[in-house]
Amino acid sequence: MSFNVFSFPVDLNQLREELRLAEAGGFCSFEGWVRNHNEGHAVSGLEYEAYELLAQKEGERILEEARGRFEINHAVAMHRTGFLKIGDVAVWIGVSAPHRDAAFQACRYIIDEIKRRVPVWKKEHYVDGRAEWVACHHCENGAHHL
């Protein structure tokens, strides 16, 4: 299981190759891309910041949890930091498993937990020159209060 935070673009094929195991019958991946709009505003790019030490640990914990919950062979994930352009890959998750159901479920679990728990923040840069830190969309349920 490996989770990494990168401040530079990485070769996604190389990440995918880590998941190619003889005992795996399939592979499922999720890519999060920088899109050109959010909540009615034209976006020119996103800037990501991470508390790397803890992001790394929490990301690894999530991958281990996925391994405990689903019948998978391997899981790899990465999150980018720095300034990303429209279309850039901000987050990548890959899971290999003997059977497809577990691969899909684990992939979904990992992206949901990354978004909920890993200390990474995004700032939206708008076409009109403004920039704002994105507000949390999942805090109303008290998820951030231990």
Place this chain on the structure above:
Amino acid sequence: MIRLELEYFAQMKEIAEKSKEVIHTDLKKAEDLYLELKERYNFPFKGSRLRVAVNGDFVPWDYQLKNGDHVVFIPPVTGG
């Protein structure tokens, strides 16, 4: 008095206009420290919206701070 190293990220870094600082305090509870910093810097977050990490791990809000601790208050995360 204990010596603490504080580190700020994202909105909190911009509002505090610094990424790190060393403070000396008599406060012992992480929760009380946040309330003091919220007052000092006018952070917009209620404590209930944040998490706190000490020495690279999440800790509960009633964590008792120790001399030399590295403390990070974690604003709502927005990765992905």
